[in-house]
Structure formats: C-alpha cells, structure tokens
Amino acid sequence: MKILKETIQKAVAEAAGSAASELGLETAPDLAKFVVERPANPEFGHFSTNAAMVYAKLFAPKMEFKGSPALALASVLKSKLEGSDLFESVEIKGPGFINFRVGAKEWTRALARILSEGDGYGRGVPTGRRVLVEFVSSNPTGPLHVGHGRGAAWGDAAARILSFLGDEVSREYYVNDAGNQIRNLGKSVLFRLERPDGEAPDGLYKGAYVLDIASELKARHPAAWFARPEAELLPELSREAAELMLSGMKADLDRFGVRFDAWFSERSLFSSGAVERTVAALTAAGWTYESDGALFFRSTEFGDDKDRVLVKSGGDLTYFASDAAYHADKFARGFDLAVDVLGADHGGYLARMSAVVQAMGFDKSRLKIVLYQLVRLTRAGEAYRMSTRAGEFVPLKAVLDEVSPDAARFMYLTQSHDSALEFDVDLAKARTSDNPVFYVQYLCARICQVLKKAAPLLEAAGPPDLGLLKEPRERELAIQLAGFPDAVRSAARNLAPHLMASWLTETAGLFHQYYGATRMVTEDDPALTAARCALASACRLVVASGLGLLGVSAPERMDLNPAPQPPRGTPGDEGE
C-alpha cells in the first residue's frame, strides 16, 4: 500500500538526510517536523513542503550562502529531488516552499490501483491493536433522543474508520441497569398503572412512554402479578420495564443502522463482585480514605476538582464505583484503547475517570473520552417545537420518521464533535442541493448512469488507456482520489469522522465540476470515453467507500419521484 503523499514525504526526508550528512551535521534532523500538503492554490503545484524553512536554522551554520538560509537550503533540496521520476517539476516559491507537480505516471498508477482494489483501496494492514468503542450507553429509563443520535452516528463511524485501518474494533453499549434510576422507572410505571391521567410527582419519569410501558406490562401479566406487595413487585417490575425500554432503544438503533457487538450490563458487575473487588483494589493501593462514613477515592491526586465517593455512608456503591469496575474490565478483556463517546453533559466524568484509570495502573492514554456537544433541533431555522413539557426531548424515533438514516447520519457527521450541532429537520428531509448528503450521493448515482449509458462503447473500446486523460481537471481529480487513504488516516488519527465528510463533499465538488465541463461519453472516440469512464468509476469506488465509513449508502440511482422540479427556465411559482 503506497500513499502518494507518504512517498513524497519519504523522498523529501531522504533529500534532507543526505544534505545533512554531506554538511557533516552530527544530529540528524528530526524528520517528523516538516509537512507535505496539498496547497490551496493550484499555482503552487500538487504538493508542497515547508521542509527547507523548518530546517533552515539547523543547516545554516554549516552552509555557505547569500541571503535567506531557507532559500539556500531549498535549492539544495530541490537539486536532490529533481532527479526523482516522481515529479514532473520541482519549484521554489515564496519564502522557501518547495512545490511539486506529480508526473502522470504516478497518478495514473494510483487510479489503476483504485480500479483494481475497489473498496479495499486505502485499507490498512492489521495493526494488532484492540479498540473498544463504547457509545450511546443511554440509561434505559427513557427513549433515545436526537442527542443520542449524534453519539450513535459518531461512534459507529469512528469504529468503521478504525477498523478500516486495521484495528480490531468492538462496539459496546453499557447498560445502566442497576441502581436507583431503574427503581424510579419502576415506580413511575406503578404510578401510571394506578393513575393513567394524573400528573406524576417530581422525581418520577413523566414522559408518555411510561404509560406505554404500563399498558404493555398490563397486557403481559394477570392482575394477581400486580397485586403482590410492592417490595416483591417493584424489583421485578422495574427490571421488566427497563428491558422493554431497552428493546425499544435497540429497535431505534437498528433502524438507524447502528449495531453493537455487546450490550454490557452494569448489574453484572455487581453480581460478579467486580465492583467490590475494584473498590478493594483501590483501597489496597492506598487511593481511598473514609470520611463521614463514606469511602472516597483520591481523584484530586490526578488533578480532579475534588475526591469522589465510591461507597456512600449507607453502604451503597456509587455509579462511579461501577464505572471504575467497568473500565477495569475493559482493559482486563485485553483492549489496548477504550474510546468513550459521551454527550457534553457528562463533562464532569472526564477528570474522575482518567484519575481512576491511572490509579488502577493503566496509562491514561489508553482511555480516550470524546465529548460531543449538544444537538439543537430546528425546523427551517426555527426552534423545533414538540410537546414542550419540561425535560422532554425530541426522540430519535421522531427524527427517523421524517428523515432517512443516510441523511440523518451525514447531518450528524458533517460537523466536528466539539461544536454544537444544529440539526435542521427540513434541511435533512430536503431533496434539493441544500442537503449535503445528496450532493455526495448524487455523484455515485450520476456516475452509475453514465457508465450504463457508455456500456456499449466501453465494450468496443477494450481496456482503458489512462494516459489519454490530459485535462487539468482530470489530473486534479485523480490526485484528489489518490489522497483518499490519507484522508481516512487523518480522520482516524484525530478521531474526527467529520473530516471524511468534508473530504467527500470536496471530492464530489471536483467531480461535478469536471462533469459539467467535460463530455464524458463521445460516440466517435471510444478510447477517450473508456479512459474518462475509468476515472469516473474510480471516483465512484472511492466515494462509495468513504460514504461507507460514515455508514451512508452509495445509491446507484436517486429516487426522483417525490421531488417534482418546476419546468426549467420558468420561475417556480407554485407558492406555499
């Protein structure tokens, strides 16, 4: 697997290394520091490096030169790089940038590789690293809402990307099925069984879903089941209610296309004694102390604001204790990296979890907590209004009733996790160019249609000769496609699936421009048609693969029916 950019990086590093040894520098330059990148301005070539400027100071004392050390070093590097058959041209510009134009041989080779490897293009070799991505993990005390949708889309995409690059990835949902909240759910259901219409008192869950659970349980059990004393009934009823809740959540996630390898039960940590063992181990290691009858963990030792309670004065174990045990379990299962995907309202969790992981003897780099900012749902720019009862969120289900999973996922993933997301339902539903997902998907559909149309010609033309692609736009597009492996790596390195979404949008733009400017199928030139179709085909393969990493489909055709267009050339005047 050769990546164009890495090949260039290596060539530059070799040139710098050889210059260093010629000058008798004992300290080899730190070759990780310079960058090779694609300049925004096409005038600056296909790739560009700042290596000369980065190393100018290091090299200057040993060099003889007039004027700027950066320029002097650039010209040394240039003379070494010009010999390489990678490049068509090597130029020095500005304060010491070295700009490269890649030879046709290189990018046609990349295209050929895309065509032969298909959706394997850019895939990494197995790393041996085991990664656990834990996401959603919403308490089974209320339905998933739009915020959870963001976590679901993000976690799933991150898992796909890491796995594509060779990590062994598991997706896990941590089910908080122990403790007071579940008991509260049970109480809320009990209340609804008795008083379907009344206003639920504070402390109980008030959403309409509680009533649904109540009637479901009523249908399931005879009256005698409910007539037992509360001490006996409540635990059982609570558990069943939580299970019902959870199966509803699973159904929502399933509809969204998000699947988990494991549903990890918090309760199992209690029943196996894992929580108590974790607390004992922390105590044995000297990380706890007693105060006011409670047992505290010294998280301030690791920079947390205050120490955290593990065991309450009444003897109850806290959620923090089971969370600690859960993470100990993750590492005990052999995961090298645990990624926790949480909403921004869990911000306080970060410092204490990092602290306890370190106290248990694990390197803090093995836990990566990603906080995504909250989601604001709007409708055509206006705040979304549903039932405005306090504390009630818009359920994910309601969004999926209106918006396709593809559109919803793309919407969630176009933005960085640490910026607040405005999710416009009307925009996500739109079958117009407003909707970013269609811009990318349309590329796939468009190419499929072109290839279909060109099929007879292609048969006559035989294998494509990529050397016939001589247009600047064709070269730009090909080099962009060759950058796909790099784009995936960047998304993985930064744990930032939205970088893939940006890359896809950018690539779709390049293709649509190319398509608008070029006749792809020409009857009297089958050879050129074949070459262009090969480029288009490579484009579709790579974009489909990138969409796949976000969990979005790459349709062969778009459904045109529900979006009647006004007649061309006449203003759309049908009004509201």
Next chain:
RNA sequence: GGGCGAUUAGCUCAGCUGGAUAGAGCGUUAGCCUCCGGAGCUAAAGGCCGCGCGUUCGAAUCGCGCAUCGCCCA
C-alpha cells in the same frame, strides 16, 4: 466561583500536526438544456478569523489574559 467546549461571510459550518491570496453549502444577484439525470455547473457580491498581548522567518491555527455563549460542578 471552578472545569470542559465554542466564537471564522447575512445563515449553518470546514480549515488536519503553525505556511503562500482564509474555504464550502445555503441565501442574494446574473447566467448555463442542439448535452451523458438541472438533486448539477459558471460567475459576481459578501471577512479587523470575538478583543488584546506574546512565541517566530510566518498565527484563524500555539501560549497567556479578557469578553460573550453553551454544558457540567459547587
């Protein structure tokens, strides 16, 4: 009061480990079907990158301070 995140075009947002003239979509304006799907393309207008100081050859990007907004905690 403390912690985390944000602040970039009228709106919603990208800008990856500091790089050359800061980008995209929407919206606005003006165009493009003898043409492979117009869900597309072309062009124009639109920016003290919140403010200040610092680091350096070079800052939207890094550091510090301030302001404002969101979330969490007391």
